[in-house]
Amino acid sequence: MFLMKDIVRDGDPVLRQQAKKVEFPLSPEDRKLADDLMEYLVVSQNEELCKKYKLRAGVGLAAPQVGVSKMMASVLVPNEEDPENPIFKDVIINPVIVSNAVQRCALTEGEGCLSVDEDVPGYVPRSARITLKYQDVDGNEHQLRLKNYPAIVCQHEIDHLHGTLFYDHIDKENPYSRSENEIFIS
Numbered sequence: 804m805f806l807m808k809d810i811v812r813d814g815d816p817v818l819r820q821q822a823k824k825v826e827f828p829l830s831p832e833d834r835k836l837a838d839d840l841m842e843y844l845v846v847s848q849n850e851e852l853c854k855k856y857k858l859r860a861g862v863g864l865a866a867p868q869v870g871v872s873k874m875m876a877s878v879l880v881p882n883e884e885d886p887e888n889p890i891f892k893d894v895i896i897n898p899v900i901v902s903n904a905v906q907r908c909a910l911t912e913g914e915g916c917l918s919v920d921e922d923v924p925g926y927v928p929r930s931a932r933i934t935l936k937y938q939d940v941d942g943n944e945h946q947l948r949l950k951n952y953p954a955i956v957c958q959h960e961i962d963h964l965h966g967t968l969f970y971d972h973i974d975k976e977n978p979y980s981r982s983e984n985e986i987f988i989s
């Protein structure tokens with residue numbers, strides 16, 4: 804099981820590398836990695852286990868964040884109304900954003916990252932809606948439209964696969980500047 808000590812922190816070159824495509828069928832190592840990436844999110848979102856293992860509750864974790872430069876990330880967006888049915892739960896492999904809405908969005912609270920220990924204040928402008936294509940652990944192709952929060956999480960994780968960190972998107976001169984067509988999500 805991954806613990807905070809296994810999560811690579813900002814400054815490690817692996818976080819700035821372009822991750823490699825994953826081949827199917829998954830090797831036993833890749834299958835284990837996929838399972839472990841999702842396990843971290845599940846365990847960290849359990850209040851008791853999160854405390855016990857001293858984790859940060861995560862909604863997404865990309866392979867480069869555990870030192871593996873492969874195009875794979877886990878995403879687990881919980882559903883407050885119905886905890887048994889998450890809004891999005893999957894390991895996304897070789898993900899591609901095939902289309903982006905013109906409309907932009909940002910979290911009012913800004914973003915953080917499991918690999919970044921300091922707070923970096925400012926809005927992180929992203930696409931409000933995306934069409935995401937990816938393969939699951941069985942190699943099945945998925946294509947779906949996501950909006951708002953789940954779309955933000957997937958964009959944050961896919962950025963990791965291309966060596967981008969959330970603060971790269973923050974306007975250095977004016978971190979809280981709002982653009983015309985931007986919607987804010989709290």
Ligand code: UDB
Nearest residue numbers: 848859860861862863864914915916917955956959
């Ligand atoms: C996170 N967690 O996991 F709605 F259970 C952030 C951290 C950096 C604060 C740990 C988060 O947003 N928690 C959260 C939100 C919920 C329900 C819940 C926990 N990430 C993932 C990350 O660093 N992946 O690489 C940062 C998010 C910022 C915007 C999208 C991802």
Ligand code: ZN
Nearest residue numbers: 915916917918
């Ligand atoms: Zn991150």
